[in-house]
Amino acid sequence: MDLATGKRTLDPERTREGILAAAHEEFVAHGLSGARVDAIADRTATTKRMLYYYFTSKEGLFLAVLERAYSRIRSLEPTLDLSGLSPAAALRKLTDFTFDYHADNPDFVRLVQIENIHFGRHLRMSDAVGRLNVTVIELLGDIIARGCREGAFRHAVAAVDVHMLMSAMCFYRVGNRHTFGQIFAVDLDRPELRAAHKQLVGDAVLRLLTAD
């Protein structure tokens, strides 16, 4: 609705994206069950009816928000240029990127946590997400293969497993910062601590792969 003319403006793409952005905020703030459809509609320039028009249900909307979040991180990884680097340097750079992305995007971490609380029920209905994510493993697999060939890395570890441990360390300190911070009386958001942890995670990943 155009306020100046009183005329209705038809802009489906804009409406869709507006709903997604509003839903993202609300889901991040309150979780899936805690989020209120009316509250999402209120954050929007349009009405509740439109959410159902475009996304069928609250759960359909959540899936759309989740897919959008995954596609964002995956679109960034390919922009890293690792080809000119040594295997060790490339691995460090990829780890640094992963660390920073998680630290800078707690929203993404929260959405993934929420989806896991709900047993991955929504992701299971998405075929897009699987294909999207394989790229990281390929990227990592190339680095590891090169490192093994050059004798810098040991053969012991599969790319998926390295990715898992790397993600784990980056994910945990963001996703669990409230409980961990409370229990051990530390503020994980402090810049110095963040820098120290970034170094540490990089060390851990490299040391795991480096040949003795």
Place this chain on the structure above:
Amino acid sequence: MDLATGKRTLDPERTREGILAAAHEEFVAHGLSGARVDAIADRTATTKRMLYYYFTSKEGLFLAVLERAYSRIRSLEPTLDLSGLSPAAALRKLTDFTFDYHADNPDFVRLVQIENIHFGRHLRMSDAVGRLNVTVIELLGDIIARGCREGAFRHAVAAVDVHMLMSAMCFYRVGNRHTFGQIFAVDLDRPELRAAHKQLVGDAVLRLLTAD
């Protein structure tokens, strides 16, 4: 209520624990917002009114469930006997325990995830939990100090940070098994994979601390 005699039985301790057990199940299954107070009451031998009598509110009940979950894991750690072992062996044993506890108790992992989705709001009101958890850091600190003295470990890493990375690796593969499993088409519950990961996490922790 005794069904045979029609007489009411007064057993507050049993009632309390019955409510906690029922609430634990419901929260684990549906999250905090998704859990229904009526559903908790239905799992119970008593009525909804009793939940409020003992725990004031839904959130008070959740906090009680959470504290109960933390106290369980912390009561087990001291039973590990690490004194006779070399620093490396002790560290491996502690890591193995942490790994197994997380893998065997996905409920605990879920409750912590749920609390983080809610910004650690409940834990912040609990003074007990902080004191409870320091023991792990002391335990780990002793092992590291001994390792440094003997020249087996490097000085670089603080006990809290080691605990964080260790927990991260153990926590992630349980907490995120639905999304991770779906995206990379692996079943993290498979025994062989579990064993491989246990070895891997132990390696990662040891390699991080071992002097070069």
Place this chain on the structure above:
DNA sequence: GCAAAGTTTAACCAGATGGTCCATATTTGC
């Protein structure tokens, strides 16, 4: 054996919740 404290029951409620109905406006294809 009785009064106070502690424990338990069942019915009840005001407000919120996800979702739908129906009418209407705009755009597109021809």
Place this chain on the structure above:
DNA sequence: GCAAATATGGACCATCTGGTTAAACTTTGC
């Protein structure tokens, strides 16, 4: 220009939700 397809608005609803009221039963202390 006009009919079909696409978008949009706002009121409406059945059901569910966390929480409460009021009253009664059981145990404890003396």
